[in-house]
Amino acid sequence: MELEYLQDYWWLLIAVLGALLVFLLFVQGGQTMLFQRFAETERTMIIGSLGKKWELTFTTLVVFGGAFFASFPLFYSTSFGGAYWLWMLILFSFVLQAVSYEFRRKPGNLFGTRTYDCFLLINGCVGCILLGVAVGMMFFGAEFTVSMGNILDHGSPVISRWAPTHGLEAIACWKNLLLGVTVLMLARTLASLYMLNDIADDAFCAKLRRQTAVNGIVFVALFLAFLAVLLTQRGLTQTGPATFEWTDYKYLHNLLALWPATIAFAAGVLAVLWGIGGTMLRKSWRGGIWWAGAGTILVIIALFCYAGFNSTAYYPSLLDPQSSLSIRNSSSTKFTLTVMSWVSVIVPFVAAYIIVAWRKMDSVKVTATDSGH
């Protein structure tokens, strides 16, 4: 197989993993509802419903990182080492999450249930917003330079260097934040839809429908704003092995040029709208999560395609455009990508057992008397 084909294949796999991660952020979205005005039994049902799934989101984040490391190590090296504070805050919030589900109701947990609920709230907000910021840098750029020769400089041997604020400047960028808040509202919408499907309690489900409507409308408004910003944004086009040039309306060009992605994008948007709208309009319908979830996955895959394909720099450098990362200049070698491609053959099997386990676990709905947690 040609190297370019493998690079494209792995970018697509990264897109799929990223899309699954965004879908599974419904866990984080649900966690942000813990301090809303719900009864204690309703809060217990939220935990019972999300508690079965949090590890899947967590694992998808870890695998997303691992896959990026294996396939595009220069991104791993540049982004994680550079945007140090951004990534550390994300990781810190996930550390808080990992113990909270298990510890929150256990006797002797030292800090009390509400503290662990606070941790879940922090992870819900910080995780969603900052992951959105991290992805935002793929469109709106980041302040870094890359120089391989630095490795021979004994006094300062680092090849990827970043602005001294190390990721805090990315959080302060309104465009990145716009995407971050959009992701948060999407996660809250998906959480409402997921719990509506998983919880058998009429009174609480009525509240979840209202949550779907409010969060869904805010999400759609934010998403349209993000789309407007993105399609008018300039981007970097790779014109040679190590040369990049700014192109106005780069992502609009990509949207028009990458028509299969655009079909997926349009289908995804319609599916999300159908999932939200159908839930608002049909009082007994609980299947909105599957439409909105599938739509989310399609839209995110399309956005990754716009970020990386059509000779686009998926990590534009604002300090030195020629340092930008593309799927051509930041990937692993043909040998490693081939090995990893063989490994990726097991993905359908992994997906199959996840689906089987998911269906079995969700076959018994969460109720006020049996939260399962």
Add this chain to the structure above:
Amino acid sequence: MENLVEVVDWSRWQFALTAMYHWLFVPLTLGISVIIGIMETIYYRTRSQRWLAITKFWMTLFGINFALGVATGIILEFEFGTNWSNYSWFVGDIFGAPLAIEGLLAFFMESTFIAVMFFGWKKVSPRFHLAATWLTAIGASISALWILIANAWMQYPVGMEFDPAQMRNVMDDFWAVAFSPVAMHKFFHAVMSGWVLSGVFVTGISAWFMLRGRNRAMAVSSIKIASAVGAIGMLGTLWSGDGSAVDVARVQPMKLAAMEGLYDGSAGQAISAFGILNPDKKPGDDQPDFLFNISIPKGLSFLATHDFDGYVPGINDLIEGRATGNDGKETATESYADRIAAGQRAQEALRQYDEARKAGDTAAMTDAAARIKADFRYFGYGYFDSPQQAVPPVAVTYYAFHIMVLAGGFLCLMLALTLWGAFRRPALLEKRWYIWLAIASIPIVWICSEAGWVTAEVGRQPWIIEGLMPVQAAVSDISAGSVQTTFWMFAVVFTAFLAAEMCIMARQLRKGAETDFEIEK
């Protein structure tokens, strides 16, 4: 870059902190998942409510422990990027693959089926639940396999070549990476020691029940399974430990010398059973190595070469260019001064290659590439000014290794005694001295386990990749203050969660005992 040394030191401390906390929880996950799997299998076959209660009790402790293992684990993976970004590029083409495979093969399996294991009792059939429990245990071991393949590769880099055009190493033999003998020994040593730790943990907790005079049936049943798993684990640990010692002697002789506090080696070298190192001793001086030392004649030669008269070099020997040959005899090799010179030649050739590439001079590129290839195996030495910089912290390595060996010896006897008591002399398990011994073994097994990792990781310093990249060339471009801040953030949070975990476990012990008490009635 300001304060490179400070950044390197804080990055090392942060990684060490995370790794040591992570290793508090992982070995218990590796072993207790197997013990629980056996218990649930017995329940599945007998449908005995007593075995169901026993299974659920240990599963609760497993869940509490697992959460913190997951929390600390995510930091470790991402720290390769956040704190060691140069490393991530220099060998990412090789090192990233095991991490990705681990996620795909193991993490999804673990996270999917652990949810079934904890929340699926009323939702899936007993057969499916049992399968989920075993798949969780298998997933944990597969996860350990790929992590240890990655770790072993850092200590014994194989299956790759250097690409000067990209200034990084690239993989050219996946199977050499995946099945290096160092990786296999490390895997079995880590997993089997996890079985030992879990066997001792379950035995110790069960002994506590015996001490309280309650839940005797549950305690005795648990001890039988735990001691069997622990004893099998101990045999595996001894076998793989022997293999690891031979590996270290062959591929990391400086680490072995530090483990033994050995400066001047010989054929038929004695092994230090225990001693007190001379704190003023430096490589190359005439001071004695030890203030006090009890040694076993020819022991180290046998350990390292499986030959009582085999040659084992000390720190001074390695610096001066004496090593063990393939026949186990003394042989000459490059001195550390020569290696530093070779590393600097390789780095200079790489500079010339880069300039020739920019100038489009292919002849000069070919010439420089040949010179890089000739000296590349000592590339990392080019970052040093003196041979002493390539010597690991001897005291920490020595004491950690000997604590591991002494604690391991104690645990070996303790498990043998428990196995004998559990299956041949049940009255032993009632003796107060035995009960206290079993309870005291719990902290000892954790100290042993942590000491093993300290030996492995401190002993390989200053290398992040043996011979190719020292830690100072692997760091990220961040300030020491930033790393210091995140270090304390994680130190506080991990410590707080560890305290919470211990309190929860203490409460669960009382609660679990009550459950069993009711069943016994």
